[in-house]
Amino acid sequence: MLIIENLTMIYPDGTVALRDVSFEVADGEFLGIIGLSGSGKSTLLRCINRLIEPTEGKIIWNGKDITKLNQQDLLATRREIGMIFQHFNLVKRSSVLTNVLSGRLGYTPSSWSLINRFSRADIERAHKALERMGIPEKASNRADELSGGQQQRVGIARALMQEPKIILADEPVASLDPVLAHSILGSLEKLNQEDGITVMCSLHFLDLVQRYSTRVIGLRDGRVVFQGTKDDVKKITDERFKEIYGEDAKRLGGE
Amino acid sequence: MNNKISNENRQSPLHTFLSLILPGLGQMLAKQWQRGLTILIGVGLMGSLSIWTIGQRARYPNFALSFKIFAISVLEMGALLIFLMSLNYLLNKYIIKDKTAQAFSGYGVGLLYFILIFLLSGPVLELAGTVAELKTVYLTTTIFSAGALAAFWIWQAFDAGKIGALKAGEAMPSLGFAVLVLCLLIFSLGYQITEIDLNKAISEYTDTQIILTRLTWPWRSAFAFEQDVLEVAQKIQAPCPAGSVGPDANLPMDGETWISLDNTCGELTTRDLQGKVTFGTEITIFGGGFTPGQKVEIWWRNPIGNPFKPRGVGETDIIMDERGEFETKLYIPEMTVIATAVGDQIHTILVREKSEERFTGALSDEMKLALKGMLETIMLGLMATFFGIILAFPLSFLAARNLMASIVQTLAKMVGGVIGLVVGVGLTGVTMTQIIKLFGGLDKAPIPILMIAILLLFGISWLFMSLGGRLFEYLSKLLGKNGDTILSVIGMTLIGVAPGYLLGLGFSRGIRGIPLKAELAAETEMTFAIGGAILFGILGFYYALRQGGSRNINVGMIAYTTTRTIMNIIRSIEPLIWGLVAVIWIGPGPFAGFIALTLHTVAALGKLYSESIESIDPGPIEALQATGANRLQTIVFAVVPQILPPFISFTIYRWDINVRMSTVIGLVGGGGIGFILIQWIRLFQYDNAGLAVWLIAITVATLDYISSNIRKRFV
Ligand SMILES: Nc1ncnc2c1ncn2[C@@H]1O[C@H](COP(=O)(O)OP(=O)(O)O)[C@@H](O)[C@H]1O
Ligand SMILES: [Mg+2]
Numbered sequence: 001m002l003i004i005e006n007l008t009m010i011y012p013d014g015t016v017a018l019r020d021v022s023f024e025v026a027d028g029e030f031l032g033i034i035g036l037s038g039s040g041k042s043t044l045l046r047c048i049n050r051l052i053e054p055t056e057g058k059i060i061w062n063g064k065d066i067t068k069l070n071q072q073d074l075l076a077t078r079r080e081i082g083m084i085f086q087h088f089n090l091v092k093r094s095s096v097l098t099n100v101l102s103g104r105l106g107y108t109p110s111s112w113s114l115i116n117r118f119s120r121a122d123i124e125r126a127h128k129a130l131e132r133m134g135i136p137e138k139a140s141n142r143a144d145e146l147s148g149g150q151q152q153r154v155g156i157a158r159a160l161m162q163e164p165k166i167i168l169a170d171e172p173v174a175s176l177d178p179v180l181a182h183s184i185l186g187s188l189e190k191l192n193q194e195d196g197i198t199v200m201c202s203l204h205f206l207d208l209v210q211r212y213s214t215r216v217i218g219l220r221d222g223r224v225v226f227q228g229t230k231d232d233v234k235k236i237t238d239e240r241f242k243e244i245y246g247e248d249a250k251r252l253g254g255e
Numbered sequence: 256m257n258n259k260i261s262n263e264n265r266q267s268p269l270h271t272f273l274s275l276i277l278p279g280l281g282q283m284l285a286k287q288w289q290r291g292l293t294i295l296i297g298v299g300l301m302g303s304l305s306i307w308t309i310g311q312r313a314r315y316p317n318f319a320l321s322f323k324i325f326a327i328s329v330l331e332m333g334a335l336l337i338f339l340m341s342l343n344y345l346l347n348k349y350i351i352k353d354k355t356a357q358a359f360s361g362y363g364v365g366l367l368y369f370i371l372i373f374l375l376s377g378p379v380l381e382l383a384g385t386v387a388e389l390k391t392v393y394l395t396t397t398i399f400s401a402g403a404l405a406a407f408w409i410w411q412a413f414d415a416g417k418i419g420a421l422k423a424g425e426a427m428p429s430l431g432f433a434v435l436v437l438c439l440l441i442f443s444l445g446y447q448i449t450e451i452d453l454n455k456a457i458s459e460y461t462d463t464q465i466i467l468t469r470l471t472w473p474w475r476s477a478f479a480f481e482q483d484v485l486e487v488a489q490k491i492q493a494p495c496p497a498g499s500v501g502p503d504a505n506l507p508m509d510g511e512t513w514i515s516l517d518n519t520c521g522e523l524t525t526r527d528l529q530g531k532v533t534f535g536t537e538i539t540i541f542g543g544g545f546t547p548g549q550k551v552e553i554w555w556r557n558p559i560g561n562p563f564k565p566r567g568v569g570e571t572d573i574i575m576d577e578r579g580e581f582e583t584k585l586y587i588p589e590m591t592v593i594a595t596a597v598g599d600q601i602h603t604i605l606v607r608e609k610s611e612e613r614f615t616g617a618l619s620d621e622m623k624l625a626l627k628g629m630l631e632t633i634m635l636g637l638m639a640t641f642f643g644i645i646l647a648f649p650l651s652f653l654a655a656r657n658l659m660a661s662i663v664q665t666l667a668k669m670v671g672g673v674i675g676l677v678v679g680v681g682l683t684g685v686t687m688t689q690i691i692k693l694f695g696g697l698d699k700a701p702i703p704i705l706m707i708a709i710l711l712l713f714g715i716s717w718l719f720m721s722l723g724g725r726l727f728e729y730l731s732k733l734l735g736k737n738g739d740t741i742l743s744v745i746g747m748t749l750i751g752v753a754p755g756y757l758l759g760l761g762f763s764r765g766i767r768g769i770p771l772k773a774e775l776a777a778e779t780e781m782t783f784a785i786g787g788a789i790l791f792g793i794l795g796f797y798y799a800l801r802q803g804g805s806r807n808i809n810v811g812m813i814a815y816t817t818t819r820t821i822m823n824i825i826r827s828i829e830p831l832i833w834g835l836v837a838v839i840w841i842g843p844g845p846f847a848g849f850i851a852l853t854l855h856t857v858a859a860l861g862k863l864y865s866e867s868i869e870s871i872d873p874g875p876i877e878a879l880q881a882t883g884a885n886r887l888q889t890i891v892f893a894v895v896p897q898i899l900p901p902f903i904s905f906t907i908y909r910w911d912i913n914v915r916m917s918t919v920i921g922l923v924g925g926g927g928i929g930f931i932l933i934q935w936i937r938l939f940q941y942d943n944a945g946l947a948v949w950l951i952a953i954t955v956a957t958l959d960y961i962s963s964n965i966r967k968r969f970v
Contacts, residue, residue, distance in 0.1 A: 049881050078883035089874030094896045102892045106883025113888045155878075162882050
C-alpha cells in the first residue's frame, strides 16, 4: 500500500514540478500515469524512492514514511522498489549478467561488491531472471550489443533481482517501437498478475494506458487532474481522454 | 549611410589642432573624456616603452639620447606620413580616376614610404649625433615604433576633428584604424624586446656549424677507443732560489725513450694584475727513442701533482724527426704558487706519445652514462605516472561535480563531523608521537612510520568524523525540537575560533610584520590572534543561528571546490618549478624529479579523470541508486566501468608527457638524462651532449609511437 500525501517538489532553480499531489496505490494495482511532457511524471516516480528529495509531503509505504527514513533504512527500503527507465540505464560496457546482478547490490555486503563478487545463489537468480525475460542466451554479451527491447528486458531483470514489491516504470516503452512496447508492457503485466508486484507506469500512448492499466491518474503542471479506476478507464472514450489532454494543451498554450 | 560618409570628411580644425599638440586634448574638449585620456595615456605609455626599448636594444641606456632618437624619428615619420597622405590625396583627386588604380596608388605610396625611410636614415642619424652601432636600432625603431606612433598621433588628431564636428545623434568614428596601428606598435616593441634578430641567426650560423655537426652526429663518442700512451719524465725546479742547481738532467739512453733538459732550475712565467706577462726562464727540452715522424705532446705536472698542457709559452705538440728525436724550446709556464709551499718546488715535464686509437666496439663511459640516465628518466616518468594514478584516482571522485553535488548533510551533523575530524587528527598526532618514541626516532624507520601515520590518519579521522556526526545526530534528538540548532551554534562557534586564532596570528606575523619590526609585531600579536578568534567565533555563531541546525549543507560541493582549487594551483605551476622546489627540499637527483613530476601528474590527471567522470552517462548511477546500492557500490558498478577507457587513455597520454618532462626535469637537478645533458653542455662537451639529445629523441619518439598505438585501442 502506497499513500502519497500532499507531495510537493520544488527544484533548486525554483521550478515547481509537483504541487500538493495526493493519491493512493493499492497492492497489486497497475497504475498508469499520464500527462504531457514536463507535467511531473518522472519527478513523481523519483520522489517515491527518493532519487529526488521531495520538498514537502509524505510518502507512506506499507506504514512507514519514506521521506523520514535515514540513509540506511532508505537503502533497505529501496530494495523493495524496483525501477525501470525510458533509456534503460544499463552500464553499456558491462556484461548483461553484471548489469542484472547489480540489481542485487542492496543485498550484497559492500566489501564483496568492491571486488565484483556475488554469491552463487545470486548468479543463479540472475540467470533465472534473464530466462524469465526470454533472453537467457545473452548473459555474457555486452549490454550495448543488445537491441532496445532486449535492453529493456535486462532492465526489468535487474529490477526483479531486488525481489521488489512495487515497480516504478518511467516511460519504459517510449523509446521502443509499438510491437516491442506491447511485449515489454506484457511482461510487466505478467509480473503484476503472476507475482502480484504493484506497477506504477508512466505512459504516453492512450491505447497502451487503456490496454494495460487497472487505474489511471493524470498529471498536469504537477497537479493530479484525473483519477479513475480500471472500470472508469474502460468506460472512458477516446474523446474523453482527448478532452483531458486537449484541454491541457489549450490551456498551456493560452496561458 | 550617406550621413556617415559626409561625417567622415567633416573636420573641426580647432579640435584637430589641439590633439596634434597634445594627443587626446581635442577629444577631451569634446567631452569625450575616456577616449581622450586613453589616447593620452596610450601615447605616453607607447612612447616611453619605445624609448626604453631603444636604450635596451642599443645596450646604451642613455635616456636623453634614446629620447632624442625616438622624438626625431616620430617627427620625421609624422612629416613623411602627412606628405605621403597629401600626395595620395592629390593623386586621387586630380590624376588617378580609376578606382582600382586608386587602390594601387595607395600601395605605391606605402612602398615609397619605406624607401624614403632608408634614404632619410643616414642624414637624420648624423643629425641626432648618434653612435654608429645605434644605426640598426634606429632603423627598426623608425620603421615600426616611430612609424606606428606617428600614424596613431595623426589618426587621433583627425579623430578629434571628427568628434569636434559631430552633430547630435551621430555615431562616434570607428576605432578600427587605431586598433590596427596599436597592434603594429605592440608587435614592433615585442619584436625588439625579445631581440629577434634574423641577421644574427644567419651571420652566426657558420660559427655554430662545427658544434652543430658534433651535436647532430655524435656517434663516434658513443664508443670506447683503445690507445697506448708512452710517457717519459724529467724533473725541474722552479722557482730557482740562489744556490739551487735543480734535479739531475737525464742522460740520453740508447734503445730506450728518454728526454732531458739543458737547465733544470729556472723561474716561472708570471702575470701582473694588468695581465702583462713576464716570461720565465726559457728551457730546451730534447729527447729521443720515439717513433720517427710521430706527434708527441708536452705536458707539465706541478708540484701538487696535477698535469696540464702549458699554454702560450711555446709549442707543445712536436713532430719527431726521422731518427725519432726532437728538440724544442719552452718558457717555464705560469702557475699559481701556493703561498704555504715550503722547500724546493719540483715540477715534472712529461712527454707523451700516443698510438693511433683502435676501435674495439665497446661503448664509451659517456655512452654508458647516457644510457643509464635514459633508463633513469624512463623509470622516473613511469614511477611518477604510477604514483600519480594512485593519488589522482581517489581525488578525481572528489573533484567530480556530478558525484559530489548530491552529498548533503544537515548543518548539525556536519559540525559534529568536523569536530570529530579535528579530534581524530589530534588523536592521530598524539598516537604518532608515542609510536615514534616506540621506534626510537623518526629517522630509525621512516617508511614504516609514514605508512602507519597515513593509515592512522585516514582510519582514525574517518572513524571520529562519522562518530562525531552520529553523536551530534543522537544528541540533537535528545535535545528535542531545537537540538540541531543548539548543537550547530555551539559547534560553529568552536569551529570559528580555531581558524580565527590562526588567521589573526598569521595576519600579525605575515602582513603587519612587513612594515613593522618583527619584535614590535610579536609584542602585540596575541591581541590580533584573540581578536581573530573572537571575530570568527561570532561569525560561526551567527551563521549557525541564521541557517538553523537542520539546514542541509552541500558537503559534497565543499569537498569538490576544495579539491578542485588545490589541484588547479598545483597544476598551474610547471613541473620544472616544482623540480626546483624539490631540489631545495631533498637535494638533486631522480627523487627530486620524481616528486616534481608526481605532484604535477596528480593534479593534471585528477583534472582529466574528474572531467571524464563528469561526462559519464548518469542513467546507470540513478538505476543503481534505485536498487538500494550504497554510494561505494554505485561507484564500483556504475561509474568505474564507464570511466575505465578514458582513464586508461589519459594515463598513457600522461605517461608519454611524463617521460618527455622527465628528460628536462634534470635541467634543474631532477636527475635522469637531463641532469647529465646540462652538465655536458656546460662543459662544452658537445659530442656527449649530442648523444644525450639523440637518446632523448629516440626514446620519446618510440614511446610516442607505442602510446598512441595503445591509446587507439581505447578511444
Ligand atoms: N533537475 C531539474 N531541475 C530543475 N527543473 C527540473 C529538473 N528536472 C525536471 N525539471 C522540471 O520539472 C518539471 C517536471 O519535469 P518531469 O518530472 O521530468 O516531467 P515529465 O517526466 O512528466 O516529462 C518540468 O517543468 C521540468 O522542466
Ligand atoms: Mg519524464
